[in-house]
Each structure stands twice: as C-alpha cells, then as structure tokens.
Amino acid sequence: MPRLEVVVAVLLCAVFFVPASGILHPVDYLVLQSLRQSLADLPGSVFFASWDFTAEPCAFAGVLCSRDRVVALSLGDPRAGSPGLTGHLPSSLARLSALAELSLVPGRVAGPLPAALPSGLRFLALSGNHLSGSLPPSLSALRRLRTLDLSSNRLSGSVPPAVFRLPELRTLILAHNRLYGPVPAVASAPLLRLDLRSNALTGSVPFLPPSLVYLSLASNRLSGWVDRVLPRLPRLHFLDLSMNHLSGPLPAVLFTFPVSTLRLQRNQFSGPLRPASPLLVEGATVDLSYNRLTGNVPLELAPAGLLYLDFNRFTGQLPAALVDRVVAGRMRVLYLQHNYLTGFGIGGAAASVPAGTSLCLQDNCMVPPVNAACPRNAGSQRMRPPEQCAAIRSRG
Numbered sequence: 001m002p003r004l005e006v007v008v009a010v011l012l013c014a015v016f017f018v019p020a021s022g023i024l025h026p027v028d029y030l031v032l033q034s035l036r037q038s039l040a041d042l043p044g045s046v047f048f049a050s051w052d053f054t055a056e057p058c059a060f061a062g063v064l065c066s067r068d069r070v071v072a073l074s075l076g077d078p079r080a081g082s083p084g085l086t087g088h089l090p091s092s093l094a095r096l097s098a099l100a101e102l103s104l105v106p107g108r109v110a111g112p113l114p115a116a117l118p119s120g121l122r123f124l125a126l127s128g129n130h131l132s133g134s135l136p137p138s139l140s141a142l143r144r145l146r147t148l149d150l151s152s153n154r155l156s157g158s159v160p161p162a163v164f165r166l167p168e169l170r171t172l173i174l175a176h177n178r179l180y181g182p183v184p185a186v187a188s189a190p191l192l193r194l195d196l197r198s199n200a201l202t203g204s205v206p207f208l209p210p211s212l213v214y215l216s217l218a219s220n221r222l223s224g225w226v227d228r229v230l231p232r233l234p235r236l237h238f239l240d241l242s243m244n245h246l247s248g249p250l251p252a253v254l255f256t257f258p259v260s261t262l263r264l265q266r267n268q269f270s271g272p273l274r275p276a277s278p279l280l281v282e283g284a285t286v287d288l289s290y291n292r293l294t295g296n297v298p299l300e301l302a303p304a305g306l307l308y309l310d311f312n313r314f315t316g317q318l319p320a321a322l323v324d325r326v327v328a329g330r331m332r333v334l335y336l337q338h339n340y341l342t343g344f345g346i347g348g349a350a351a352s353v354p355a356g357t358s359l360c361l362q363d364n365c366m367v368p369p370v371n372a373a374c375p376r377n378a379g380s381q382r383m384r385p386p387e388q389c390a391a392i393r394s395r396g
Helices: 003-013 026-038 091-095 137-141 252-256 320-327 386-395
Strands: 039-041 063-066 069-075 085-088 101-104 108-112 123-125 130-133 147-149 154-157 171-173 178-181 193-195 200-203 214-216 221-224 238-240 245-248 261-263 268-272 285-287 292-295 306-308 313-317 333-335 340-343 358-360
Touching (some): 026 039, 340 386
Parallel strands (some): 101 123, 108 130, 123 147, 171 193, 178 200, 193 214, 214 238, 221 245, 238 261, 268 292
Antiparallel strands (some): 039 085
C-alpha cells in the first residue's frame, strides 16, 4: 500500500477521530503538510506564519475549505511588495480532489509543473516564478478549467494543441516564457483572451477562435501574411502582433473592429492602408510604426488618440481632419517621422500644438511647419534630401 494511503488509514482509525464536518479530510490534511514541506517564505515574507498544524488547517492563510475539503489555495502573501515563496510544487497537489482554484504569488518557486493536477480546477495562476520544463500533457485533462496563467516563468517546449480545445477555457496566458514551435490552429475553442507574447514561437498566425477579444502574439518569430486570419476575429478589442516578421497587406476590415489598442509595429507589413471605415473607438491607440506601408495616410485613422506611423513610406499631404485633431488636443500623440510626406496643413501662424501633445514630423519631404519635440530615435535631420523625395515620387 502506498505510504500516503497507509497514513490516511491510520488517521481514520485513530481514537481522536471526529466526524468529517468537524475536521479536514485526512488526504487534504496531508497534502497541506506536503505543501508546507515543499515551499518556504523568502526573507521578508510571513505567509506561512499561520500554518501551525496544531490548529485547524482551514483557518490557514490562503486556504479555503468547503465542508471537510480544500476548494481553493492562494499561496503566498498577495500584498504588494511581498517577496513570495521559494521551493517547488509537490506532486501531491493532484490529491486535492475538490480543489477548484490554485494560485501562486510571484516569487522563486522552481522546478517543473506537477505531472498531474486536480481534475476539477477552474482557475490556475502560477505566474511570475521560476517554473521550468514543458507543459505537461495532463493539462488537457482539466476539462473545467476557465483560466490558465503560467506567464513569466521559464517554461519551454511547444504549446499543446489540446490545451486550446479545453471546453471551458476562456483565458490562456503563457507570455514571457521560452516556448517554441507553432501557435496551434484551433478555430472552435471558446477563448476570449490569448496571450503568448515574448516567447520564441515560429510559423504563421493560424486560424484562431472568432470569440477572441484580446490577442497578443508580440515579440515572437512569426512570419507570413495575416490578411486571411485577422478578418475572422471581428470581436477583437486588443490586438498586438508587434515585433515579429509578419508581412503583406493589412486587411481593410481590421479597422472596422472595436479595437481600442492595435499594435502592429516592427514587422514588414507593406502596401497602402485602405481602412473599410473610420476607427470605431474614439481615442484608440494605433501603432503601425517600423513597417513598409505606402500611399497616403488614410483619413479613417483620424479618431485615434495615439497614432504612430513613423518609419514607413507614406507620401502626400496629411488629411486635414488629422491636423485639426492635433491642434484641438484630441490626438495626444502623432508620430510621422521618417516617411515621405509633403504637407502638414496647420492653419495660420497662430496655430500651434497644445501642451501635452506629442507631434513629430522630422525627416519627411517637407520642412516641419511647427517646432515640436521629437523622441530621441527621430534623429536630428529635419528634412529628407531632395533626391530621396524625387526617387519616391518617380516610383509612385
């Protein structure tokens, strides 16, 4: 008989046994003891100060019970500035059969994820630690899981496609790890939030669930076009594909989505922008900088509050509606440096940029009509050499 079962049997037969309604179930009691042996407070943390096993464990910090079973564990002091815990997560966690929520504050808990976890988990958040190794296949057995956050650890290996197919999963956050390989193509999952940024993922952006409202794949090594996959995500409010190797045109329908944050900077997107409608969200953040976009700056971007179009190949006059919003203080950031623009029609000598508004027009095919402080990366060149402007006109 395994050691844990022997101890449980002894406890059940002990003379001091009381009904289950008055004492924690022996299995859960032993798992808490195992946790206490596997984890410790970092200097400055006092989370385990209340874990005195001469008292009732359901009164311990971070432990929530229902009847005689542990249903939630919040490990570590949640107050800001707490240094967290060290140690490792024991395999005995899988024996907490009623556990629905497991969280761990940022600290230095290391080692692999347990090979098995309680099958009834609905919430699993272990971010900001030193967990390593691959994602265990057993994650796909957590059929009731709604939130999985393993971000900011040292996890490696590929993302198991089966995790995307969990029937209740709404939030999947695996950002800031060392994951590699492709993003699984799963178009039927009920996901609302998917965050895989800052890994080493490769391949193209696959077809993803149309239910998504938040998608971040930034700071990976993704490549290819997105003109077929993005139109299938009409509910997006937040999209960040920045700092990849993505290319091709941007779909016109993307700008009709209710996106309040659109970050596509530092890719290789090319061609003209032709939004199908004006931005739906007033004051949205739109960052298309450091790409290869051409043609005129579209009027449909005027509702943006922060608009970054620098380091592209835009030409022509800026639409008057964008200029008017800058002068009125309704567009707080407009970066246009390092393009081939020929005009910024700010009206009259009295017109100026309001305090608190950032405008940069350096290194275009015009002398900037207003003096405005530019970011450091804009350089000191106020206007492009005439031969560069002539070359771009001849190509157009």
